[in-house]
Amino acid sequence: MTRAKTLKVLSVASEMVPLVKTGGLADVVGALPAALAGQGVEMTTLLPGYPAVMAAIGKAKKVPGIDQVLGEPVRVLSAKWADGRKLLVLDAPGLFTREGGPYGDPNGADWHDNWRRFAVLGKAAEMLAGKFDLVHTHDWQAAMACVYLRYAGGQVPSVLTIHNMAFQGFFGGEIFGRLGLPDSAWSLDGVEFHGGVGMLKGGMACADAITTVSPTYAREIHTAKFGMGLDGVVRARSNVVHGVLNGIDRAEWNPATDRHLPATYDTKSLAKRKANKRAVEQAFELDRGDGPLFVMVSRLTWQKGVDVLLEVIDHLVGLGGRLALLGAGDVALEQELVLAAQRHPGRVGLNFGYSEPLSHLMQGGGDAILIPSRFEPCGLTQLYGLAYGCVPIVTRTGGLADTVIDANPAAMASGTATGIVLGEATYDDLSLAITRAIRLFEDRPAWSKVQRTGMRADFGWEASAAEYAALYRRLVAA
Incomplete structure (x- = not known):
């Protein structure tokens, strides 16, 4: 030939x-x-x-x-x-x-x-x-x-x-x-x-x-x-x-070899993620705890649904969640986020800017990553989340729809679920998605199954x- x-x-x-x-x-x-x-x-x-x-x-x-x-x-x-x-x-x-x-x-x-x-x-x-x-x-x-x-x-x-x-x-x-x-x-x-x-x-x-x-x-x-x-x-x-x-570049984004993580891990050693979670808490001055830690790594813009996240933060914290956010963008959104962090000291942590090492750490230590975009041509953040067992919570649009399978009863029963998918970037849809995520997180065997399924997906x-x-x-x- x-x-x-x-x-x-x-x-x-x-x-x-x-x-x-x-x-x-x-x-x-x-x-x-x-x-x-x-x-x-x-x-x-x-x-x-x-x-x-x-x-x-x-x-x-x-x-x-x-x-x-x-x-x-x-x-x-x-x-x-x-x-x-x-x-x-x-x-x-x-x-x-x-x-x-x-x-x-x-x-x-x-x-x-x-x-x-x-x-x-x-x-x-x-x-x-x-x-x-x-x-x-x-x-x-x-x-x-x-x-x-x-x-x-x-x-x-x-x-x-x-x-x-x-x-x-x-x-x-x-x-x-x-x-x-x-x-x-x-x-x-x-x-x-x-x-x-x-x-x-x-x-x-x-x-x-x-x-x-x-x-x-x-x-x-x-x-x-x-x-x-x-x-x-x-x-x-x-x-x-x-x-x-x-x-994604699996040589650069691999939780088993990532030099930015205090503890590397794979699907068989998810418990090691706890050391990374402690490191995220420290980096964002969050209260230590084993409850759900939501992370977001994003440009702070209307496209990314940051305004809707602001509406939902009180709900997230009220259900026992914490939030670590890394990003920069719209000054007005940044100011609103600062006010939210002031309302919830130890529960909401912010870092305005971008840091490649910190973004790796957040994927390796966060429990779920929020991506409530109004539109998203592809998105790499959710792919990193899948690879790292940081369960993506995404809007059903663009590449997010192509790459994340909602943890609905049928997908959970068949073992194909990899995340939580919401319909649109609205308060009702995002607050419901966060509620679903927290309930799923409380069922640790089911949550671990979703993590492992995502980590085994091939998005090279x-x-x-x-x-x-x-x-x-x-x-x-x-």
Whole structure:
């Protein structure tokens, strides 16, 4: 049997673990190269040259032939990460050498020139595409690569993965003349969107294939409720939309080997989780106890249902639960959470910010993790919860619906239950889900069975990587 040709794929993204991370996008981008290597795909990742990225790669080889992009002085550097991942870094000091985050200044305000920063990234990807069989872009920050590839008339196909439709890269129409695109790109089939430039919309119009990060989300974005104004584009291109479920890096997220846990464990040693629970209590200044400890690791936004959690906290504490929350976001929500913690000292603990080690500890020591999202393209947090025996309590939407099986009587009887699923992010549904969780927790053999079933579920990258590789090969052969 003839072995399939190794495909060379350029992955274009604005973040990748461990170099730069603001959310799950970075985890996925970081995991794909290793996952796809087993499918005969050699992936190279193009990243912006943020200060942290430049410091991490150290000395790197300059790729010849690209000294400016859209009039911006740049260098493209070739490097390898310690684990062998191939990197291309767009060193554009005028765009990326700044204090603050990838998308905003130290005060959290978006950079005024984000349109240019990520247009240059997309154009650089198009200029590099000739060395590859396919270009795989992620979210609006990389979506312009699909646009530039289409209007350059090249033969390299492109894939756009939408990790969250809510973030679209929409800018005023006055920037169009500075994007280096032909006039024909100012159209419904190009970047024009309600009189402005829609970078995600343009990528969706121009990509050869569109993927989302779960099958349910791929269906949901066809509707006005979840399409965020782009559902018409989705329906028009429905024949190229695919839902490929995210996986998790089981080498990084494994409770049996996790270096961030005081006590490692597996399905046969769940009792060891108690040491991790004590550590979570200490980290969040919570009362010690064996009652249910709920955790939440999230951006603090309306999407994530944090406002509904605020309504339910008194109910949670009244039933004997405690809450440890790690996250940052909406200032008003943070202030309301502080008031809730003040009402319930020792029962509600907060840490505003993000800590990778602490997030691991919370999965390893929490009894249940709350994810009452209004929409969730995939979600990795519930997958980590399943892997760690931290029972997910989730809304029936997007990837949450695809990955968590509700502990209803039938699922409990058949031994397939892995969590608690609520209908919508409302007070009634979330308070009922928390009540159900606490009652289930009181039946320790039943709770342990749900934990073990979740831990045995396979949410690694193998099946999803095979789907991506098959899609790549169809596009390259077309």
